[in-house]
Amino acid sequence: MTPTLLGRWQTRILLMETVGLVITLLFCGGAFGNPESSDYFWLLQYIVIFGLGWDYLYIQIQTFRWDQDWPAALQWLAALWEGIFIILLVGIADIKLPPLEGWNLGWFIVHYSFVWVGVFVASQSLMRLIFPRWRFRGGQWL
Amino acid sequence: MTSTSPGQVRLSWQDPVTGEQRNPLLSCPIAFGREFAQMPTDLQGQRVARIVLNSSQVSRYHTLIEWVQGHIRVTDQNSSNGTWVNGVLQSNYDLSNGDLLKIGPYEITLAFTLDGTGRPTTEAREQSIIQVPEPDSPVPVEPVAAGSALPPAFQAHQVGVQDLYATQLPVEEIDYLAVGAGLGSFIWVDFLRIFGAAPQQIRALGIEERPYARYQRLCLNSQIPPHERLRSNSDSCPDNIWGWPGYALREAWQEFNKGKLNPALQYLWQVFAEPTFSQTYTPRAGNVFASIDREAVRIGWPQIYQFGRVRAIRQTNDGRYAIAYSPGRKQIAFVVARHVHLATGYPVLQFLPDLKAYREQTRDFRSVVNAYEEHNHVYETLERQGGTVILRGRGIVASRIIQRLHEARQRNPNISILHLMRSPKPQGNRFGKAQRPVDNHFEFQPFNWPKACWGGTLREVLEQATPDQRTNLLADWGGTTTADRLDWKQLVQTGLDQGWYQITFGEVTRVVPNAQAKPTTYIQEKGPRGEIKLEADFIVDATGLDSKVKTSPLLNDLVTHYNLPLNPAGRLAVANDFELREMRNDHGRMYGAGAITFGGPYAAVDSFLGLQYTALQAIDGLVTARAPNLQRLNGISSCQQWLKWAQNQAP
DSSP: OOOOHHHHHHHHHHHIIIIIHHHHHHHHTTTTSSOOOSHHHHHHHHHHHHHHHHHHHHHHHHTTSTTOOOOHHHHHHHHHHHHHHHIIIIIISOOOOTTOOOOOHHHHHHHHHHHHHHHHHHHHTHHHHHOTTGGGTTTOOO | OBOOOTTEEEEEEEOTTTOOEEOOEEESOEEEESOGGGSOSEETTEEOEEEEOOOTTSOSSOEEEEEETTEEEEEEOSOSSOEEETTEEESEEEOOTTOEEEETTEEEEEEOOSSSOSSOBOOOOOOEEEEOOOOOOSSOSSOOOTTSSSOGGGGSSEEOHHHHHHTTSOEEEEEEEEESOSHHHHHHHHHHHHTTOOGGGEEEEESOSSTTHHHHHHHHHTTOOTTSBOSOOTTOOTTOTTOOSOHHHHHHHHHHHTTOHHHHHHHHHHHHHTTTTSOOOOOBHHHHHHHHHHHHHHHTHHHHEEEOEEEEEEEETTSSEEEEEESSTTOOEEEEEEEEEEOOOOOEEEEOHHHHHHHHHHOOTTTEEETTSOOHHHHHHHHHHOEEEEEEOOSHHHHHHHHHHHHHHHHOSOEEEEEEESSOOOSOOEETTEEOOEETTEEBOSSSSOTHHHHSHHHHHHHHSOHHHHHHHHHHHOSOOBOOOHHHHHHHHHHHHHTSEEEEEOEEEEEEEOTTSOEEEEEEOSSTTOEEEEEOSEEEEOOOEEOOGGGOHHHHHHHHHHTOOBOTTSSBOOOTTOBOGGGOBTTBEEEEOGGGGTTSSOSOTTSHHHHHHHHHHHHHHHHHTTOTTOOOOOHHHHHHHHHHHHTTOOO
């Protein structure tokens, strides 16, 4: 992948709020044997919002790479970091992110992994089929 | 051969954008910089020769060469990236004959004498060229230039369609015409079909039916047989507009179905981790060609393709274009088309002038060859008898030749390679905060441009840049590179350690036959008395292809007839959607693609993925212009079309 900043933002918002949202709503309804909660929904929104900031950082890192690319492996490392960041923030530092009510580390990891894998798979396949120009425009689909 | 007089310097370098050789002979003082106006016009009453070097790594006024007290001295003008002499940063330095000056991506060799005597320097010379090898064809290469066999009606600025019919020669009217019928044409036609055009609306004119025939021939000649891998990405698929599934996934699936899990997983890991944690995946040539064959049948290419050598292109007086072509020897026919796409590819091969001169003098076409010509006899002879090969050029083709010679060494160890390079490569190009890696004087990059040139940040930067800025950027990103492959690097290191592969630096002064009629190369090494003699059984020129418009008679005629602008690299000037704006004719549109448009809004024009980008831009432009039967490819139609592709149904 060779994303641009605008492309990162557009792709993140689109995939998180479609594929990610569907998976999250399943979690909200307790479809995986988890306790029902709207927290999954709000956590998803925080992941998107923080992500817009991380995307800016990633674009800066990309300029140090000669090919200015972002291999799938780095996408995974970035996703790992973004998940850890939420754990550090909410689970360890105990910072209140309204309107989140509770925190369950185990279910967060399951939810986050499902969302992320769903988004990754969609970005590697469906996005290309629905938006044939997407890969030439650094991830911009609008 | 000419000698320089005192104070005169022969500069020679290879243009990092076009690969052309430049050899001006200039009198001191000589200034170098990015902006002509920023360099002094005269110094102490002497007129300054000002050399503009296009690169963001070059300062506006970068460095100065002067004749000072019997010395030729270089003085850096507080440039941002410095002046390097023989790989060392210097602010003020007395130069010797043969020194190498590095200014940004430019590597300039200097030749001069301080007293007017001594060794001669190489003569100024133009890059020489030869024809790209073609199959046996009933229609000769020589185009019927304007005036000879074409009817007088065709000489008008705008041709009357009735006048063409009046010639009694065959005339066909069609909506879409692709000139070239190579890969560039094929990809455009493929997209036209996917966007809604019917096969009977499209014609592709060329001299070979298989769209990859010429590409494949150049691959085979440069020693890439079907099982070897191309320098191309997994999702650069000429048969598939979506790039999905890519060749890695397809190859993994093939292996998986054969029960081979390990290679399958390896390909998937490669596309996942490339290029940082694993070597970049590249597809096998044979798999790419097979996929194109399948797509050609699916879109009705056999019906669309027509044999014919295109002679001339004109506007018509009813908002279309008339194309004259030869469907057979001494025959002329016309196609009148509403929309035209030009993708004629590389017209000629670059051939080093000293080698071309050798062949012309000796008529020996076996000892001195171009890597893109058929030259299997070189390997066959070497495998039988052993011998020495001099290799010139250091790009991907040179790499492949080294690998092939290494394979030949498995059969006969008495083969040695002398790799002749113009100059050492101490460090790679820089751009912004990044630098390209270098090893053993080879510069490495997975593909021929930084990856973000295809669809990332660098594509955007280039598209938004002015023509001058584009030249700077292309110089920074371009240059000769080879693929970063571990096995190949190990092979080179082993060769260097064991001595059967050697690298020599120098400027070739001449190549002449010795007593045994074998080519002997004389090179000018650094220092005052540095002429050395290199003997070899074969010389292989791997310096590349040339796509200047002037080298193609068809394009040259078009450019001359309509007074079309060229871009700074000497190729067709195109808009961001690859339209030749000056050729617009009422509703008629003409587009360019491939090597003939290099130097414009997109760097990687001659790659599979670049041709797809270009075709997409052009067809989106045609949709906007309401071209017949084309519908914009939206999310739904795109998915529908993909399903048809997957099921191998016609679009």
